[in-house]
Amino acid sequence: MRLENDIMNEGTECTARERTLLWQRLGIGKAFGKPCSLESEWGSSMVYNNPASPNTVALFLYPEEDHNGAFNICDERKFDRVLCTRLFTQTEHYSLQFHRVPSVEGATRVVDGIPSDVTIKHLVLAGHGDPNSLMWGSDGPGITGSLSVEDDTTDGFLDKVYRHMIKGGDHRSTVMLDACLNGQPVDDKNMLQHVAHRLAGTRVFASTISWGNDQFFLVNGKEFTAKIKSKGKNQMRTLSLDDPELQKWNFYPNEYCSDKSPSPTIDQSLTTCREACERAGILCNAFVFYPDGNARAPHKKCYLSPQCEETDDSRLGSMIFEKSDEHTY
Structure with missing residues (x-):
């Protein structure tokens, strides 16, 4: 699972200026009639088209189902300042799409709507997790609520994402598994390893522990690098299978x-x-x-x-x- 955010975040926080710029870019906040108190009405989808980078995007896919509010945009009726930093740094360099999805099928429909000439430079897959899965919603007839290891629907989604990714090189696409425990070692295969294989040539990040935003520290936004700190140690793991041919x-x-x-x-x-x-x-x-x-x-x-x-x-x-x-x- 993902921990609920502490009221006072201690991770990488945006400044008042950065928050104001982000609100303007996304058209949110009181000035746009979208205060935190009404997040349930506007927080399912946000888009920013960066004129300097119209065809390179950062794609955030967040869960529609969230039992403890850990993935809220606002925290205690205030804009979460760590999430603010993560969104703001991407809008500085790329266009941005933020969508809440109820299922793997729903996420696939989002990716299907991305034009073929658009590149996903940074991908965030967020949801409550364990070493083998990341949850967006509930299972049902024809509905796959979670991304998971060795699942055909998950692999179909990742294959469609892969078409938009930069494979290999210093400016390869990056992927953040924004979930608890996706990077925790297991006997067979965890989500970090599975996604790194299905998206071979990209760089994938995942946490070995349950964590909250107060433990997230951004190192580089343009070429995404970050740490998750606990007891003085970095619990973020990264994996890149540098050869895209290995996906086959x-x-x-x-x-x-x-x-x-x-x-x-x-x-x-x-x-x-x-x-x-x-x-x-x-x-x-x-x-x-x-x-x-x-x-x-x-x-x-x-x-x-x-x-x-x-x-x-x-x-x-x-x-x-x-x-x-x-x-x-």
Whole structure:
């Protein structure tokens, strides 16, 4: 779950000037007949078209269902100053869309409405969460209330988002999983790992803990970077699978293939490891990658597997990438 905001936020807060500018850009506040007391009437959708960046947007998808008000725009009838900073910094550089959605299907309809020539530079997926899911609403017939790991409706949504993302490079798109525990380590796959794979080439952020806005600290708005601080430690985790081609492979974190053997490639990167497995054809069904190297051989990160029929759990953060049905010979 996501913690309810403290009345006095201590995280990164916007100034009075920034708040006024943001209100003007979004057309909210008392001057526009949209005070905090009427948030329920106007807070479901906000749009700002930045004339300097009409085709590059920051997209915030917030939950329609929120049991404790943690995702309110206003806090105690005052505009939340940490959310203010997050919105304001994006409007400084990009156009902005903010929408509350009731379901994954509802979020998909929002993305379907984005023109094909529009790029999503920063994506925020917000909702109460656990390591394996992020909730927008309730399930029902034909309704998927939550984004979740290994869910077809979730993957369909992420595939549509992916078409609008910048993959790779210094200015790649960024994704914030604005939920509790989406980055908490689990035995199989958490939301951070799942989204980073489905949106390979982007940079994804998620928290390992339950948190509130008072713990959020923005480091960079244009090229989004942030921290979630608890007891003096940063609990924000980030993951980027730098090679967009890996989106086509099956992904199994925290495991390794029992029949793996070191790859002879000198450049031990994800891309060269993938390419080595592809060159091997039917002699390589999967590859194992150790981001920080194998403990017994720290300089070796890439291992090829002819079958990968048996796997073992890894304590060294290794990842299996297995060829999918898209691979033909």
